Amino acid sequence: MSEFTSFVVAGAGNLGVFIIQELVKLKKQGKIASVVVFTRSNDSHEKILRLGAKPINVNYSNPDQLAHALKGVHCVISTLAVSAVEFEKEIARACKAMEVRLFVPSEFGLPKIDHFGSRKDEVKRYIKEIKQPYAIFYTGAFSDLIFTPYAGFNWDDGKVRIGGSGDQPASFTARPDIARYLAYVLTELSAEELENKIFLIEGERISFNAIFSGWEARTGRTLQITRIPRSELEKESPANFGAHLFLEIDNGNGTVGAPEETNLYYPEWKPKKALEVLLG
Ligand SMILES: NC(=O)c1ccc[n+]([C@@H]2O[C@H](COP(=O)([O-])OP(=O)(O)OC[C@H]3O[C@@H](n4cnc5c(N)ncnc54)[C@H](OP(=O)(O)O)[C@@H]3O)[C@@H](O)[C@H]2O)c1
Incomplete structure (x- = not known):
């Protein structure tokens, strides 16, 4: 079993579905114990159940409900839409309250570019301010999207x-490769190796x-x-x-960073x- 065994993915959209699939594979292998997906409504349940994960409805503006849903969770991965990243502050606050070991915000782009009126930067600032342990993944553009x-x-x-x-x-990376990388490092690296770290990955530069x-x-x-x-x-x-x-x-x-700092920790990762x- 990995150090983190209880995972929540917030959002099962363009990227989220691939990450959920990879985590569910690890669950089937007995490497992790649970994969829960936060969604706003029953509309996404069928899709989430088909992926093999457990949907839970949450209202991201309701701190008590969020905290309750995070009881016993080790790692939360947000793949919320750009339009929803402000809710990540609520998720991070609830993570901190419930002692969730790691929060992965919905970044998945380029470190030097924040196209979204600095909303993603604001989330990162907040996570650091409240001292919620985090891991950030920069991936470049999604080559399959x-x-x-x-x-x-x-x-x-x-x-x-x-x-x-x-x-x-x-930097370009395909979503299935991003998902494989995330699932691997989040379950193979120790909490200490993950906490407050930035991961730079690219399928190709x-x-x-x-x-x-x-x-x-x-x-x-x-x-x-x-x-x-x-x-x-x-x-x-x-x-x-x-x-x-x-x-x-x-x-x-347009690149995620220096080549020598890119694609570390998972030597067998062969992205397309x-x-x-x-x-x-
Ligand atoms: N590098 C690239 O080329 C690239 C390309 C695309 C996306 N991205 C990044 O990847 C991340 C995920 O993007 P995505 O395209 O996968 O997201 P998405 O499919 O647009 O949305 C993901 C989920 O967010 C939830 N959501 C949507 N609007 C919401 C709202 N107003 N309030 C609360 N929840 C809401 C929905 O879940 P429910 O309806 O089930 O609640 C949705 O399934 C983002 O950070 C985005 O910037 C990067």
Whole structure:
């Protein structure tokens, strides 16, 4: 058994489902004892039960109810939506009150970029202020989620649109790989090795231009690439998530950190490269 055996995942959304799946696998192997998922309503129950976890309805604004739901829990992983991260302060406060050993806030992006009006930074400040032990995971962009036509990547039509030069490297990781990494370190490392630590992971560090030329080489097709100049990106408000992200990547802020500090603690972790994810 691992040191932490009782897990709560808050939110079973785009990322959460993968983490729940990995924890449930560990439960089946007898490595951990319970995987509970916090949700706001019965609407998510079927999905959570299908994943093999136990749903519990919580009102994130009700401290007593939250604390009750955290009785005996060792580790809480929040994968709440960006729009809900302010509730993480309530979760952290309840964790502290109930002596939950570790809280993982819903970060899962890039350390130098907070696109969300510093809401995530505010949560981190609060967790440190109340001295709730935490672990933070930076993962770069989700390679299995972001390369969509909506975001400007229309692979079927051979048309892609990016901001900036496309030359700067960025970190990309697929959600199943993120989930495997989290589940592994949270159950293999000691509490001391986890507490108040920052984990930097990436499936691959690569530039958009290198992804495009790799795609062309693998498919034998030629991409029509539109590049929005920096001057245009700079005119956009910070609320324009895509423009802000491209600008920050172009500024050199698209990686999770120094390569030698990345992908530590799990030598057998073999995450997929961006092209592998893209081409299936
Ligand atoms: N690096 C990247 O490329 C990338 C991409 C996407 C997301 N992310 C990050 O990953 C984390 C999780 O994002 P996600 O896309 O997985 O989240 P999501 O699917 O949008 O939402 C996760 C869950 O949050 C709960 N939720 C939604 N709105 C809420 C609200 N107003 N109040 C309380 N709970 C609410 C919902 O659960 P219930 O309805 O069951 O309560 C939902 O299933 C975020 O920190 C996000 O920034 C990173």
